[in-house]
Amino acid sequence: TINGDRLWQSLMDMAKIGATEKGGVCRLALTDEDKAGRDLFVQWCRDAGCSIRIDAMGNIFARREGRNPALPPVMTGSHLDSQPTGGRFDGVYGVLAGLEVIRALNDASYETEAPVEVAVWTNEEGSRFAPAMISSGVFAKVFEPDYGLSRTTLDGQTIAQELKRIGYDGPDHPTVDAHPVGAYFEAHIEQGPILEAEGKTIGVVTDAQGQRWYEITFTGQESHAGPTPMNRRRDALVGAARIVEAVNRIGHAHQPYACATVGLMQIHPNSRNVIPGKVFFTVDFRHPDDAVLAQMDRDLRAACEAVAQEVGLEMDFKQIWYYAPIRFEESCVAAVRAAVDRNGFAARDMVSGAGHDACYLSKVVPTGMVFIPCIDGISHNEVEDATPEWVAAGGQVLLEAMLAKADA
Amino acid sequence: TINGDRLWQSLMDMAKIGATEKGGVCRLALTDEDKAGRDLFVQWCRDAGCSIRIDAMGNIFARREGRNPALPPVMTGSHLDSQPTGGRFDGVYGVLAGLEVIRALNDASYETEAPVEVAVWTNEEGSRFAPAMISSGVFAKVFEPDYGLSRTTLDGQTIAQELKRIGYDGPDHPTVDAHPVGAYFEAHIEQGPILEAEGKTIGVVTDAQGQRWYEITFTGQESHAGPTPMNRRRDALVGAARIVEAVNRIGHAHQPYACATVGLMQIHPNSRNVIPGKVFFTVDFRHPDDAVLAQMDRDLRAACEAVAQEVGLEMDFKQIWYYAPIRFEESCVAAVRAAVDRNGFAARDMVSGAGHDACYLSKVVPTGMVFIPCIDGISHNEVEDATPEWVAAGGQVLLEAMLAKADA
Ligand SMILES: NC(=O)NCCC(=O)O
Ligand SMILES: NC(=O)NCCC(=O)O
Numbered sequence: 121t122i123n124g125d126r127l128w129q130s131l132m133d134m135a136k137i138g139a140t141e142k143g144g145v146c147r148l149a150l151t152d153e154d155k156a157g158r159d160l161f162v163q164w165c166r167d168a169g170c171s172i173r174i175d176a177m178g179n180i181f182a183r184r185e186g187r188n189p190a191l192p193p194v195m196t197g198s199h200l201d202s203q204p205t206g207g208r209f210d211g212v213y214g215v216l217a218g219l220e221v222i223r224a225l226n227d228a229s230y231e232t233e234a235p236v237e238v239a240v241w242t243n244e245e246g247s248r249f250a251p252a253m254i255s256s257g258v259f260a261k262v263f264e265p266d267y268g269l270s271r272t273t274l275d276g277q278t279i280a281q282e283l284k285r286i287g288y289d290g291p292d293h294p295t296v297d298a299h300p301v302g303a304y305f306e307a308h309i310e311q312g313p314i315l316e317a318e319g320k321t322i323g324v325v326t327d328a329q330g331q332r333w334y335e336i337t338f339t340g341q342e343s344h345a346g347p348t349p350m351n352r353r354r355d356a357l358v359g360a361a362r363i364v365e366a367v368n369r370i371g372h373a374h375q376p377y378a379c380a381t382v383g384l385m386q387i388h389p390n391s392r393n394v395i396p397g398k399v400f401f402t403v404d405f406r407h408p409d410d411a412v413l414a415q416m417d418r419d420l421r422a423a424c425e426a427v428a429q430e431v432g433l434e435m436d437f438k439q440i441w442y443y444a445p446i447r448f449e450e451s452c453v454a455a456v457r458a459a460v461d462r463n464g465f466a467a468r469d470m471v472s473g474a475g476h477d478a479c480y481l482s483k484v485v486p487t488g489m490v491f492i493p494c495i496d497g498i499s500h501n502e503v504e505d506a507t508p509e510w511v512a513a514g515g516q517v518l519l520e521a522m523l524a525k526a527d528a
Numbered sequence: 529t530i531n532g533d534r535l536w537q538s539l540m541d542m543a544k545i546g547a548t549e550k551g552g553v554c555r556l557a558l559t560d561e562d563k564a565g566r567d568l569f570v571q572w573c574r575d576a577g578c579s580i581r582i583d584a585m586g587n588i589f590a591r592r593e594g595r596n597p598a599l600p601p602v603m604t605g606s607h608l609d610s611q612p613t614g615g616r617f618d619g620v621y622g623v624l625a626g627l628e629v630i631r632a633l634n635d636a637s638y639e640t641e642a643p644v645e646v647a648v649w650t651n652e653e654g655s656r657f658a659p660a661m662i663s664s665g666v667f668a669k670v671f672e673p674d675y676g677l678s679r680t681t682l683d684g685q686t687i688a689q690e691l692k693r694i695g696y697d698g699p700d701h702p703t704v705d706a707h708p709v710g711a712y713f714e715a716h717i718e719q720g721p722i723l724e725a726e727g728k729t730i731g732v733v734t735d736a737q738g739q740r741w742y743e744i745t746f747t748g749q750e751s752h753a754g755p756t757p758m759n760r761r762r763d764a765l766v767g768a769a770r771i772v773e774a775v776n777r778i779g780h781a782h783q784p785y786a787c788a789t790v791g792l793m794q795i796h797p798n799s800r801n802v803i804p805g806k807v808f809f810t811v812d813f814r815h816p817d818d819a820v821l822a823q824m825d826r827d828l829r830a831a832c833e834a835v836a837q838e839v840g841l842e843m844d845f846k847q848i849w850y851y852a853p854i855r856f857e858e859s860c861v862a863a864v865r866a867a868v869d870r871n872g873f874a875a876r877d878m879v880s881g882a883g884h885d886a887c888y889l890s891k892v893v894p895t896g897m898v899f900i901p902c903i904d905g906i907s908h909n910e911v912e913d914a915t916p917e918w919v920a921a922g923g924q925v926l927l928e929a930m931l932a933k934a935d936a
Contacts, residue, residue, distance in 0.1 A: 204797040205750060205805070247799040312755025329754065333800060342613060344908040345789035345812045346737065347720025347881025350779045352905070357790055361772035368766050371758045381753035382765055383800045385793065389612040391655040392741065392791045392810045393882075394908040397613070402800045404753045473755025474801075497760070500752040500802040 144502025174290025207504020552910025582698025615912020721905025
């Protein structure tokens with residue numbers, strides 16, 4: 121059995137790295153804080169007797185050997201990076217629940233048949249480098265390693281440069297071809313309101329929504345806010361504002377389920393008395409039904425073309441990320457459900473609203489996910505919170521689901 | 529007479545300081561580039577035999593003595609600071625046209641009755657520090673010196689700190705009380721399309737529009753762009769986008785003349801998959817009729833309150849700057865018009881769409897302004913341009929208008 125207190129304590133210790141004033145964390149991918157988080161995780165794993173491998177994408181694998189080292193490992197994991205104003209659970213919970221599985225097995229001197237591994241995937245959040253889940257995507261051969269390594273921040277540093285800078289540019293080939301996996305499980309906070317609202321402790325994740333991400337630049341003409349008549353303007357921010365409104369409308373038009381967000385916007389030159397000449401912004405679309413997601417895409421393209429035309433703007437429109445809705449593997453979902461039933465936890469099946477490393481792993485490895493609630497459904501926010509009971513329950517389900525596969 | 533070639537050459541030499549790739553300048557107030565521009569101006573003035581005074585707001589006054597040193601000087605001037613993507617003429621033209629007046633008087637060994645001074649006003653643009661025209665405003669006793677010195681950049685440096693850093697925190701008291709002025713003239717590019725469209729070389733500026741500037745912060749709730757249902761969101765950027773649209777609508781609703789702009793916006797945390805929790809943005813309103821400007825203010829307040837309510841946002845709404853439309857002094861306007869007529873320049877009366885240091889000077893000193901056209905009416909843009917003929921014509925009008933007052 122899981123030691124819930126120890127798992128909670130590890131979460132709180134890790135949350136000190138990059139802690140923000142409002143009680144959250146800022147541990148953006150491949151920053152010094154991310155390095156400090158990785159170093160602490162590696163130390164804890166070594167203390168628990170694990171061996172460590174690091175691949176060329178900076179993914180970390182901590183391994184507890186099995187009776188049969190030739191069997192592919194049963195793997196769990198998640199990410200240690202956070203949003204700029206992130207919480208103490210998103211990602212790190214899945215990593216440290218995995219560590220707790222290993223510690224609990226050690227406590228019981230239990231030898232699994234297959235090895236057990238805990239993975240830390242690089243840049244899951246997609247905040248410092250887009251898209252999200254980039255390194256689990258490389259592992260799953262959805263992205264080429266060169267594509268992954270060349271992703272850049274908004275001011276031009278690449279993942280390759282930043283991995284090198286923090287010393288996590290590992291020697292291993294970064295795909296599943298060099299690293300077969302028997303099954304993959306990931307524990308995560310729900311990041312939405314459903315479980316808490318329904319009084320459930322565990323979500324058995326059967327599916328994940330599809331996603332499309334876009335980068336759009338509108339270019340008009342900078343000009344003086346005073347003497348430039350309204351009818352001579354080509355105001356890039358007026359155009360971008362109309363798309364923010366259109367994105368919101370598209371989200372509402374495809375209810376239930378659709379989510380549509382403009383999260384990032386950069387205005388140029390961003391001066392009070394200058395008509396904005398250029399605006400760069402992003403769009404994030406989600407839907408569990410691929411056909412609806414495609415309709416949202418068409419709606420967005422139509423809105424952007426209409427607005428560019430009516431405001432007199434040049435447009436650079438790129439879809440930079442797409443993955444179709446995902447269905448998790450039946451036997452893995454069943455292993456999670458069986459662990460839930462054994463413990464008598466209140467639970468429900470659910471569709472993940474967020475993307476997770478498990479989504480890409482599912483493309484190459486039988487995969488399942490375990491959700492626990494989070495307070496008020498709030499995530500990607502410094503106030504993100506969960507109870508020690510939920511945290512322990514999710515860890516227990518993870519342990520039992522992994523054992524079912526490792527000893528199968 | 530003015531030496532147009534020399535004036536043009538000085539403009540081009542000054543434009544090397546802070547030159548941008550696209551042919552403009554970035555010489556934000558009190559940066560190292562602004563210091564370099566100031567140093568060059570001071571050197572040129574010393575070479576022309578002027579004495580230099582610097583006041584506590586960093587305003588620079590270069591003085592050519594008159595036959596009667598006890599008379600208050602006839603002053604001209606403008607600013608050397610620019611927008612982030614500014615042009616080679618905005619502000620600097622008025623300063624260097626003033627220097628050319630002094631050089632031309634030297635060439636002619638002409639002694640004026642009253643002294644002649646050229647002023648460089650600190651932070652006219654209002655881009656690095658808001659509001660605009662802060663130091664001419666202190667000079668004209670519209671703002672307290674302490675208010676002026678405590679204006680801050682968006683990341684917290686004050687004018688006082690930055691003046692000290694670049695060595696332009698002068699010893700003189702920064703108001704007209706310590707520095708009486710007989711008359712003030714300012715030459716400037718129009719920054720709008722009217723003169724060029726009508727084939728005029730000179731604008732005789734009779735009035736300037738009033739302005740209102742606002743700082744608005746909407747606070748909603750950061751949350752995950754994936755699992756947060758549309759109907760649970762409090763998206764601060766959706767609110768801000770609606771105000772961008774409302775501001776544009778208010779500008780169009782009060783035609784002719786109204787201008788309405790959102791030039792600056794900062795999104796927090798500005799991450800692709802986070803619903804924006806906080807957005808800070810500015811509004812710039814202009815109108816030549818104070819009553820209409822007041823109506824625009826009421827329209828904005830109503831729009832902001834409605835949007836904050838409908839999106840579920842907290843709002844911090846501040847009007848940070850207001851000045852009523854300005855009428856320039858009759859005898860100064862007449863002196864400009866007489867100089868235009870003497871030279872036979874095609875000209876028209878006009879209302880300034882931009883604010884200028886002359887607007888504040890007009891509150892304490894008889895003041896007039898001279899406009900020259902700018903290509904396509906484009907300003908606050910790196911492509912801002914003017915012809916050597918226009919530049920020379922404006923300098924000649926400035927010289928003659930100043931002489932009319934200095935020898936009166
Ligand atoms: N779980 C999570 O926050 N992932 C980030 C990628 C996404 O936005 O779905
Ligand atoms: N002339 C000029 O660009 N002044 C800046 C202040 C304003 O925006 O009116």
